[in-house]
Amino acid sequence: MSSEPDVGFDSAAAVDGGEAFEAVVVGAGPGGAAAAAVLADNGVETLVLERGVEAGSKNVSGGLLYAEESAPFALDDLFPGVREAATERPVTRNYMDCLGDGNVHTIDLSGVHEHDTAWCDSVLRRRLDSWLAERVHERTAAAGAGLLTGVHVDGLLWEDGEIVGVTCDELDPIRADLVVAADGVNSELAREAGLMDWDEPEEWFQGVKATVDVPPAAVNERFGIDENEGVARLFAGDLFEGVRGGGFLYTNRDSLSIGTVFHLDSLAAERAEPHELLDALLTHPHLGRWLPDEYEEREYAAKLVPDSKKAAHPSPHRGRLLLVGDAAGQMQAQGPIIKGMNHAVSAGGLAAEAFLEARNRRDTDAAGERYERKLHGSGLFSKLKPRRYGAVGRLGEREAVADAVDDLVDSRLGRLGVRVAGGVVGRAFNSPFLLGALPDTRSAYATVPTVLAEELGAPVDAENGAEPPSLEERIGDLTYDTDVGNAHIELVDDGYDASGAAVTACPVSADGFGGGCYREETVRANGDEERVVSLDTQPCIECGTCAVVAETEWTHPRGGKGVDFHEG
Amino acid sequence: MAPMHTAVLTKGVPDFREGKVAFDEEGHLERGNTPTVMNPNDEHALRAALQTRVRHGGRVSVMSMGPPGYEDVLREAMASVYADDCVLVSDKQFAAADTWATAITLATALERLGDPDLVFAGFKTADGETGHTGPQTCWCLDVPVVTHVVALDIDPEDRTLRAKRLVEGDVEEIETVETSLPAFVVADPEFEPSYRTARHRLERKRLRAEARERAEDIDDHLTYWDHEDLNLDPDYVGLDGSPTIVSGVDPIPRAPAEREATEVDPTDPEAMGSVVEELTPYAGGD
Ligand SMILES: Cc1cc2nc3c(=O)[nH]c(=O)nc-3n(C[C@H](O)[C@H](O)[C@H](O)COP(=O)(O)OP(=O)(O)OC[C@H]3O[C@@H](n4cnc5c(N)ncnc54)[C@H](O)[C@@H]3O)c2cc1C
Numbered sequence: 112m113s114s115e116p117d118v119g120f121d122s123a124a125a126v127d128g129g130e131a132f133e134a135v136v137v138g139a140g141p142g143g144a145a146a147a148a149v150l151a152d153n154g155v156e157t158l159v160l161e162r163g164v165e166a167g168s169k170n171v172s173g174g175l176l177y178a179e180e181s182a183p184f185a186l187d188d189l190f191p192g193v194r195e196a197a198t199e200r201p202v203t204r205n206y207m208d209c210l211g212d213g214n215v216h217t218i219d220l221s222g223v224h225e226h227d228t229a230w231c232d233s234v235l236r237r238r239l240d241s242w243l244a245e246r247v248h249e250r251t252a253a254a255g256a257g258l259l260t261g262v263h264v265d266g267l268l269w270e271d272g273e274i275v276g277v278t279c280d281e282l283d284p285i286r287a288d289l290v291v292a293a294d295g296v297n298s299e300l301a302r303e304a305g306l307m308d309w310d311e312p313e314e315w316f317q318g319v320k321a322t323v324d325v326p327p328a329a330v331n332e333r334f335g336i337d338e339n340e341g342v343a344r345l346f347a348g349d350l351f352e353g354v355r356g357g358g359f360l361y362t363n364r365d366s367l368s369i370g371t372v373f374h375l376d377s378l379a380a381e382r383a384e385p386h387e388l389l390d391a392l393l394t395h396p397h398l399g400r401w402l403p404d405e406y407e408e409r410e411y412a413a414k415l416v417p418d419s420k421k422a423a424h425p426s427p428h429r430g431r432l433l434l435v436g437d438a439a440g441q442m443q444a445q446g447p448i449i450k451g452m453n454h455a456v457s458a459g460g461l462a463a464e465a466f467l468e469a470r471n472r473r474d475t476d477a478a479g480e481r482y483e484r485k486l487h488g489s490g491l492f493s494k495l496k497p498r499r500y501g502a503v504g505r506l507g508e509r510e511a512v513a514d515a516v517d518d519l520v521d522s523r524l525g526r527l528g529v530r531v532a533g534g535v536v537g538r539a540f541n542s543p544f545l546l547g548a549l550p551d552t553r554s555a556y557a558t559v560p561t562v563l564a565e566e567l568g569a570p571v572d573a574e575n576g577a578e579p580p581s582l583e584e585r586i587g588d589l590t591y592d593t594d595v596g597n598a599h600i601e602l603v604d605d606g607y608d609a610s611g612a613a614v615t616a617c618p619v620s621a622d623g624f625g626g627g628c629y630r631e632e633t634v635r636a637n638g639d640e641e642r643v644v645s646l647d648t649q650p651c652i653e654c655g656t657c658a659v660v661a662e663t664e665w666t667h668p669r670g671g672k673g674v675d676f677h678e679g
Numbered sequence: 680m681a682p683m684h685t686a687v688l689t690k691g692v693p694d695f696r697e698g699k700v701a702f703d704e705e706g707h708l709e710r711g712n713t714p715t716v717m718n719p720n721d722e723h724a725l726r727a728a729l730q731t732r733v734r735h736g737g738r739v740s741v742m743s744m745g746p747p748g749y750e751d752v753l754r755e756a757m758a759s760v761y762a763d764d765c766v767l768v769s770d771k772q773f774a775a776a777d778t779w780a781t782a783i784t785l786a787t788a789l790e791r792l793g794d795p796d797l798v799f800a801g802f803k804t805a806d807g808e809t810g811h812t813g814p815q816t817c818w819c820l821d822v823p824v825v826t827h828v829v830a831l832d833i834d835p836e837d838r839t840l841r842a843k844r845l846v847e848g849d850v851e852e853i854e855t856v857e858t859s860l861p862a863f864v865v866a867d868p869e870f871e872p873s874y875r876t877a878r879h880r881l882e883r884k885r886l887r888a889e890a891r892e893r894a895e896d897i898d899d900h901l902t903y904w905d906h907e908d909l910n911l912d913p914d915y916v917g918l919d920g921s922p923t924i925v926s927g928v929d930p931i932p933r934a935p936a937e938r939e940a941t942e943v944d945p946t947d948p949e950a951m952g953s954v955v956e957e958l959t960p961y962a963g964g965d
């Protein structure tokens with residue numbers, strides 16, 4: 112797969128069996144940036160490898176970056192000036208709009224938004240991550256190495272059954288005493304080490320987002336804020352045809368981030384089309400209050416999001432390999448509030464500290480154990496996987512119980528209860544403690560908010576003329592550097608039963624749409640008609656969905672290849 | 680071991696992609712009326728020089744001979760090879776030189792530059808298309824020349840160079856040759872630099888950042904040399920020193936850009952009838 116011609120002379124490193132660095136950090140998202148900064152500042156020769164043409168070009172978030180008071184690391188401590196230089200707006204107001212039957216009932220989420228929050232800014236990832244990466248390069252270069260973009264780490268380097276470094280598409284093998292996998296969701300390294308698998312749709316959300324162009328003055332005017340303020344709104348209720356999940360809208364300096372986050376198992380089971388669910392939100396009359404008259408979409412993007420309650424690995428290390436952030440499933444859905452970036456920062460900092468302590472004791476092999484102790488000792492792990500969720504949440508998700516709760520809320524008695532207890536529900540959504548225990552059922556996402564809106568809400572009094580682009584136009588507006596002849600995903604089983612879910616669940620594919628990645632086809636074999644699935648990776652936005660819902664051999668594209676997000 | 684000093688020869692050529700190429704009565708190109716760009720083939724020389732710089736360090740100079748208007752070309756070359764400095768050999772006396780007079784001038788300038796360990800040149804210029812200047816320059820300098828180079832391996836300590844080169848310019852046939860430094864290398868368009876180690880890529884990134892800073896005040900890094908600086912007898916340079924006689928330049932007539940065309944609806948039998956009528960005279964046979 113190498114792009115280099117074989118006429119060249121071998122470089123010295125290839126002859127010696129690999130270059131060596133003290134530490135290699137894979138991925139320049141918030142987790143990798145934090146780890147690299149702490150390592151480099153303490154004199155560790157640290158090489159950072161990022162597959163995007165620029166850091167951030169592969170990354171997507173909704174965009175609320177929290178700094179928690181209780182967290183061991185906050186981004187602005189590690190990167191002074193980040194808020195001034197690279198974030199969008201401080202989020203000063205946070206609401207949840209429950210929508211049902213043409214009504215809206217708004218809950219002020221200030222309580223949970225401000226709980227344990229030092230600050231919270233909206234961000235766009237291309238801007239944030241590329242700024243961080245420049246700082247990381249300066250600091251790692253001062254410590255003897257640096258940050259390289261356009262390099263895809265395609266595996267671990269093993270020796271006698273031990274991990275001793277990484278292998279790359281673009282570079283000769285690299286040996287290191289520490290390998291930090293901060294390579295995000297669908298971490299190829301975590302998979303190869305046997306620490307994470309991509310088998311269970313229940314362990315993931317799929318996030319889809321549109322960045323909508325709005326001049327700064329219009330943002331201020333429509334939301335009634337000044338340029339130093341920002342708004343977050345979350346949406347739940349009857350607008351998503353019962354698919355479990357919700358919507359969000361965050362204000363940026365001169366744009367809006369509007370998106371959806373759904374449980375992948377629900378999305379796949381309902382055969383829902385992610386772009387249609389996004390459009391249901393974008394075109395909902397309620398959003399007409401904030402959208403500009405001329406709807407102009409800058410970017411359509413999507414990515415899987417791990418659900419830490421189920422996916423966070425309690426012991427995310429093996430030998431010299433330490434997983435941080437999404438790679439370790441450290442993405443917390445605190446009810447409707449999503450916290451991944453901040454935890455990735457904390458975990459990156461803790462992993463680096465663990466290595467430094469182990470190195471001081473000349474026992475770098477103990478870094479993993481120390482990291483694990485820090486994860487649990489700092490309280491981070493119990494945020495990711497609250498014990499109370501184990502007891503209450505899992506029980507609530509058992510089907511019979513879930514249906515009973517659902518029916519109860521929807522019953523006349525339940526509706527009466529909601530009316531009486533409306534304020535209590537609001538308080539419940541503002542309790543981090545209760546949110547942690549909230550089961551992932553229809554009740555939480557659809558039934559309760561819908562009933563709330565129906566019973567307590569006021570009619571939606573806005574009109575919405577937004578006409579979002581078609582899926583074809585959205586794909587056409589994205590930038591790709593296609594790696595012709597090197598498909599990064601291979602369909603292992605093209606049977607419809609095995610892989611058909613991807614036709615709808617892939618955010619750039621749709622039933623009956625020929626321009627996407629996955630298509631359903633009918634082939635005749637021995638006189639029988641067979642439903643099969645075909646794959647074209649050209650429009651792929653590397654979201655990771657089909658790695659879980661289809662039978663594939665899934666990797667990221669080579670360095671610098673594939674989709675290039677400008678907003679994220 | 681002294682650090683390596685590498686020089687890259689580059690040349691401005693008329694931009695054949697746009698603008699019209701003008702010749703005077705004597706058949707000399709009228710450069711004043713044609714935009715100048717870096718000779719496209721020089722890019723391969725620059726790529727080879729950059730790889731050498733990244734792998735072995737040292738200093739890289741870019742050199743060109745031509746009118747002051749070449750500055751932009753040097754700027755471009757300097758930015759792409761992250762050069763430390765550049766020299767523009769420029770003098771009215773040098774004008775209208777053929778490859779022989781150019782070679783003498785360049786060789787003298789290279790000597791003055793301090794006899795670099797390695798000199799890179801591109802393969803053929805887009806205007807002259809002779810491919811002579813490089814080899815003639817090394818003949819003047821009395822250093823070995825390796826042409827059609829596609830890969831390089833330099834040992835600065837042993838002062839040797841191994842090169843893979845295309846035999847007779849054929850991609851199918853590659854030979855490996857070895858020679859001593861100083862040497863002259865003509866990079867082939869097939870030359871592909873290779874940066875397969877992280878340290879090489881980091882070094883390249885460092886050099887790029889440095890070069891960006893230098894580009895801000897390029898004049899500090901640009902030197903002009905005229906015939907006096909080079910101590911060259913005007914009889915041996917420029918038009919007077921050029922034994923080549925251009926007997927004439929035959930412009931190749933261009934196809935007319937616009938053709939007369941009529942659009943016809945293929946479903947309209949009447950209109951199609953006239954098409955058949957029009958075409959009949961051109962049909963084979965009678
Ligand atoms: C729609 C959506 C909304 C979200 N909303 C929020 C929110 O509001 N707040 C919040 O905190 N979080 C949110 N998240 C989650 C958040 O984006 C992630 O939790 C966070 O980005 C994780 O950070 P990380 O550093 O672990 O990984 P990432 O940010 O994903 O970074 C991983 C990096 O590694 C690189 N990489 C991957 N593989 C390789 C490889 N093999 N070789 C080299 N480089 C590689 C990638 O290019 C990337 O730069 C949201 C996610 C989505 C999709």
Ligand code: SF4
Nearest residue numbers: 617651652654655657
């Ligand atoms: S092909 Fe797979 S990874 Fe690519 S966009 Fe579709 S679901 Fe996501």
